[in-house]
Amino acid sequence: MTNLEEYLPKRLTAACSGIEALGADAVLISKPENVVYLSGIKSTNCFLILTPEESYILTDFRYIEAAENNQAGLYPVMLDRGKNLFDVIKSMKIRTLAVEEEDITYHFFKELSSKFRGKICSASHLVEDLRIIKDDYEKECLRRAEEIGDIAFSHICSILKEGMSEKEVALELEYCMRKNGAEGLSFDTIAVSGVRSSMPHGGPTDKKIEYGDFLTMDYGCMYRGYCSDMTRTVAIGEATKEMRRIYDIVRKAQQKTLEAVSPGKTASDIDRIARNIIKYEGYGNHFGHGTGHGVGLEIHEAPTVNTTGKTLLKTGMAVTVEPGIYLPGEFGVRIEDLALVTETGYEVLSHSDKDLIII
Ligand SMILES: [Mn+2]
Known part of the structure; x- marks a missing residue:
């Protein structure tokens, strides 16, 4: 069987190369299948923040060991009550953040809009467009x-x-x-x-x-x-x-x-x-x-x-x-x-x- 580890960095690079075309400087990946596709990690609470320079995997204590061992080259960040996803986004100096609009809820969007002062745009089908062609x-x-x-x-x-x-x-x-x-x-x-x-x-x-x-x-x-x-x-x-x-x-x-x-x-x-x-x-x-x-x-x-x-x-x-x-x-x-x-x-x-x- 082919090794998944070989494919993850390539997928991540391909996703990151599409950020600029979205008019964004970072993309928030929230859809679980897209998280799996790019990180190899299946979880009920995991987010990726992609930027043209570095990309991050954010999750809680339950998945942090898997996140730390990810083979995609993502930097692990642990989320807890003192540091949630929105705090991390706020601290990153992002100007325009693309989000997966078909995945996030209205509740999530309201929360993000109240904490993040930059612009929010659609990530369109950034990862789905890659996933449509199977490696x-x-x-x-x-x-x-x-x-x-x-x-x-x-x-x-x-x-x-x-x-x-x-x-x-x-x-x-x-x-x-x-x-x-x-x-x-x-x-x-x-x-x-x-x-x-x-x-x-x-x-x-x-x-x-x-x-x-x-x-x-x-x-x-x-x-x-x-x-x-x-x-x-x-x-x-x-x-x-x-x-x-x-x-x-x-x-x-x-x-x-x-x-x-x-x-x-x-x-x-x-x-x-x-x-x-x-x-x-x-x-x-x-x-x-x-x-x-x-x-x-x-x-x-x-x-x-x-x-x-x-x-x-x-x-x-x-x-x-x-x-x-x-x-x-x-x-x-x-x-x-x-x-x-x-x-x-x-x-x-x-x-x-x-x-x-x-x-
Ligand atoms: Mn069928």
């Missing part, structure tokens, strides 16, 4: 996270049977992922069966899996902070002609869209492929969500792959391809893979079978 370390983490998802899928297929509840299905997936090295879940597991499968984001209930049900499982884990995300729909016992027909439309839409992933296309180009196939078959109104999204330290991050997605796909981006058809009162089908954009096209990271599996 080799991140690619390895995403590959492993998806591999764990694949292991969980084979596991569930080997034990799935009528009478199991949706909650049991979710628990088995989750336990298997933890057993195989995941440190947690990337989001609450979706396991919906029968008529419930028409709810794209339904949670698992006590409903038992019955003969003739479709079962949609959308789940993911965290591996070294990176998320996995995959969806498969399987049939229990048998699938009617109608179920097979819908499954095949989604299967085709998913495959054609995945194959179109390549640098130079916009996110909306990708979305349009899945949407047009489903629309052509007459189910346009039954595919009401976007085709995909970026994945990394967050389960949903840039680029958003939907009808209005303007992002130009570039080598190193990670996107899901997850079209679906949902027929309320009947059933639903969704198939999802995670892919990396490569120089020549794409590398799919989830390898579980996508032909209809009947268990």
Whole structure:
């Protein structure tokens, strides 16, 4: 496995080189995922102050040892009741401070404005713009996270049977992922069966899996902070002609869209492929969500792959391809893979079978 330590100083340098363009002389990084990206430290109370000269990591007693050992080249500063974040900012002689406006609360902003006399501006998407292109370390983490998802899928297929509840299905997936090295879940597991499968984001209930049900499982884990995300729909016992027909439309839409992933296309180009196939078959109104999204330290991050997605796909981006058809009162089908954009096209990271599996 590649060493994270090699990447941290490069990421920090890249972030600092963007400070001037913001019209600021310092940037306050508060979003936990951005703190992790630049420092390698996961914490519930940690801030970075970046300046073109020196950069600082500020945290409390609970995380100070990790902060002191950071491999990014950040200077550690301990916060306590006598010296809070605002005191440190005040003492730094900053003229214009850029903040992560989508992360901080109004309360935080009021407090900052009352103590800091300089100008405050937006850090825009300084760190997110770096995070959208995955480095080799991140690619390895995403590959492993998806591999764990694949292991969980084979596991569930080997034990799935009528009478199991949706909650049991979710628990088995989750336990298997933890057993195989995941440190947690990337989001609450979706396991919906029968008529419930028409709810794209339904949670698992006590409903038992019955003969003739479709079962949609959308789940993911965290591996070294990176998320996995995959969806498969399987049939229990048998699938009617109608179920097979819908499954095949989604299967085709998913495959054609995945194959179109390549640098130079916009996110909306990708979305349009899945949407047009489903629309052509007459189910346009039954595919009401976007085709995909970026994945990394967050389960949903840039680029958003939907009808209005303007992002130009570039080598190193990670996107899901997850079209679906949902027929309320009947059933639903969704198939999802995670892919990396490569120089020549794409590398799919989830390898579980996508032909209809009947268990
Ligand atoms: Mn997804």
